Amino acid sequence: MLRVTALSVRFRRHDGGHSQPLSGLDLTLARGEVVGLVGGSGAGKSLVAEALMGLLPRNAEVSGQITLAGQPLARGQLALAPQGIDALDPLTRLGDQIRRFARLAGQPPPDVTACLARLGLPAPAARAFPHQLSGGMAKRALIATALATGAGFLIADEPTLGLDPETADRILALLAGLAAEGHGVCVISHDLPRLIAIAGRVTILQEGRMVETAQAQEFTGGQLRHPFSRALWSAQTWTGADLPC
Numbered sequence: 001m002l003r004v005t006a007l008s009v010r011f012r013r014h015d016g017g018h019s020q021p022l023s024g025l026d027l028t029l030a031r032g033e034v035v036g037l038v039g040g041s042g043a044g045k046s047l048v049a050e051a052l053m054g055l056l057p058r059n060a061e062v063s064g065q066i067t068l069a070g071q072p073l074a075r076g077q078l079a080l081a082p083q084g085i086d087a088l089d090p091l092t093r094l095g096d097q098i099r100r101f102a103r104l105a106g107q108p109p110p111d112v113t114a115c116l117a118r119l120g121l122p123a124p125a126a127r128a129f130p131h132q133l134s135g136g137m138a139k140r141a142l143i144a145t146a147l148a149t150g151a152g153f154l155i156a157d158e159p160t161l162g163l164d165p166e167t168a169d170r171i172l173a174l175l176a177g178l179a180a181e182g183h184g185v186c187v188i189s190h191d192l193p194r195l196i197a198i199a200g201r202v203t204i205l206q207e208g209r210m211v212e213t214a215q216a217q218e219f220t221g222g223q224l225r226h227p228f229s230r231a232l233w234s235a236q237t238w239t240g241a242d243l244p245c
């Protein structure tokens with residue numbers, strides 16, 4: 001079980017002050033499950049991912065506990081498929097990027113074709129540069145590079161952003177499949193209706209603070225406890241049916 005307790009992030013500013021965009025986040029993630037992380041823009045979702053991965057800049061102060069099976073989380077146990085496809089190296093073919101991720105994580109050379117096929121990507125994609133991939137292929141390529149590390153836990157940051165509904169569904173089904181294979185998968189998303197189709201629990205962030213963690217069925221069952229959670233849900237499921245013509 002990956003356990004995050006009281007995770008906070010503070011940035012020191014040049015003027016000697018500081019900002020604190022994340023305070024007191026608690027999160028658990030077990031192998032075999034998908035957990036969602038949602039919130040408005042700027043709520044701190046990507047910060048959570050970057051803090052867990054140790055990717056924040058030097059002026060960041062991260063506090064809280066991050067443990068896996070009771071021990072401090074070690075390098076290589078958690079992988080991130082970042083939000084932006086610019087995280088892919090624009091000058092390196094995808095197959096070589098997958099090999100590089102595996103090598104840097106101390107893994108044996110991967111079967112690139114199998115890595116691609118696992119994400120529904122065709123074998124020729126191994127020879128493609130990132131600019132030659134569609135948005136949906138690039139999102140899957142980011143997941144492929146993360147999986148090449150061999151980590152048992154994965155964070156996918158906005159894996160469906162900007163994709164058509166069919167491709168978004170396919171990517172979320174892939175992530176659910178990874179959980180079914182035994183990964184622990186945390187999905188950061190703005191797309192709550194799609195997210196609750198695969199996530200057992202969803203943690204809701206508002207302006208850097210966790211307002212609640214709800215079971216997926218609490219969204220559809222009208223049982224959300226916090227007003228912000230209810231507002232987030234109704235904003236995404238509003239159909240416009242009550243709009244006067």
Ligand SMILES: Nc1ncnc2c1ncn2[C@@H]1O[C@H](COP(=O)(O)OP(=O)(O)OP(=O)(O)O)[C@@H](O)[C@H]1O
Binds near residue numbers: 011044
């Ligand atoms: N390096 C940094 N220095 C200072 N503040 C930062 C830094 N990185 C992020 N922040 C701040 O942290 C807050 C949360 O940012 P974050 O990227 O985590 O939001 P988010 O919830 O992922 O938003 P979005 O859904 O728009 O991607 C923002 O106010 C942002 O300005």
